[in-house]
Amino acid sequence: MKSKTIFVLMMALLLSFLLSGCSASAMRTNSWSGLNADADNAYLANGSFVYAVSLKNGTQVWRYPADKADTKEAYFANPVLTDDGQVLVASAGTGHSLASLNPANGNMNWIFTDAKGVWLGSPIVLDEIIYAPNTDGKIYALDLNGAFLWAKAIGGALWSQPVSDGELLYVTSLDHHVYAFSPRTKEVLWDLDLYGATPGAAALDADGNLYVGSFGASVTAVNAGTQKILWNSPIEGWVWDAPVLDGETLYVGDLEGNFHAFNTADGSEKWTAIKPNGPITGSPLVMDDFIVIGTESGTAYAIDREGAIVWNYPVGGRLYTAPAQAGDMILFSPMETDTILVALDLDGRQVWQFTPSE
Secondary structure, eight states, X not given: OHHHHHHHHHHHHHHHHHHHOOOHHHHHHTOOOEEEEOSSXXXXXXXXXXXXXETTTOOEEEEESSSSOOTTOOBOSOOEEOTTSOEEEXXXXXXXXXXXXXXXXXXXXXXXXXXXXXXXXXXXXXXXXXXXXXXXXXXXXXXTTOOEEEEEEOSSOOOSOOEESSSOEEEEOTTSEEEEEETTTTEEEEEEEOSSOOOSOOEEOTTSEEEEEETTTEEEEEETTTTEEEEEEEOSSOOOSOOEEETTEEEEEOTTSOEEEEETTTOOBSSOOBOOSSOOOSOOEEOSSOEEEEOTTXXXXXXXXXXXXXXXXXXXXXXXSOOEEETTEEEEOXXXXXXXXXXEETTSXXXXXXXXXX
16 A cells, blocks of 8 residues: 555654765755745755755755754654744754744754653644643743643643634554643543554644544544534545644645545535645645645646635646745745755745755
């Protein structure tokens, strides 16, 4: 099964980084990336470095670390922008670091290195507390100055950013479960088995319904209030990243290369799944006029809400990272190419590309 082949290859790649200490250039070209953006810059976590790249022209503003690569660090998780002006970056390297950077210059504000596992999922900030999921199965709580508050074991390896309704954290795990965790009481209130390992986050709607894709080759809807499974829709392939909500429609791609649109009410498909030119690993990006995805074959697609392809563009490399919106541009970070960030306009034309210096 192609899904399993991709998973094995990606895990072998990750383990090779963590165990062998790859060079910075090898990490850059053979690493999937974490991506986020504000009004001025894109923030790209890629291999041994985190980059700030100007949205105006695709030039480097800064990188962290500024000088040589730290072979103990490997950045994959999406950087997190906090309301008080920090960029949080989590490392999957043996240094176990969760760091806060100044977005203006990339200088480090603080660093936390006391977790037992590595960071593959991004932290979430709720009520001025940072909650960071770790592969050791724990949620770590820090204040915005980086001071450790507490850690709580949830269960299984935690690979994805939690989602929150403002009171509870909903955490997916490789142990097949979704957990409802109370930061106030520091207790797991309930958990459900969701048919397969879940490396991606859940999607959460305003009615308290969670939508989760898994390696069980299915998408599942759960009501958080009743803890009941509302529906479970089998699909052809494994789901790596989080589904994305758009009103009453849920979009999700799978590792067999299918792009689905589900009705959130009952799990039925709105249209026959689209099959572009390769497996879909990253979450889709919902925009005003269309939904954007990237494929393992390196092509970006814009798809309208009726399931028709609006445009496609050959970005190159392999597109494992979810695309990100930056104003009127769409950002992609390809893997296995020297160019690690590409900006497209809304018509699918390249605006600029970023290739870092050695």
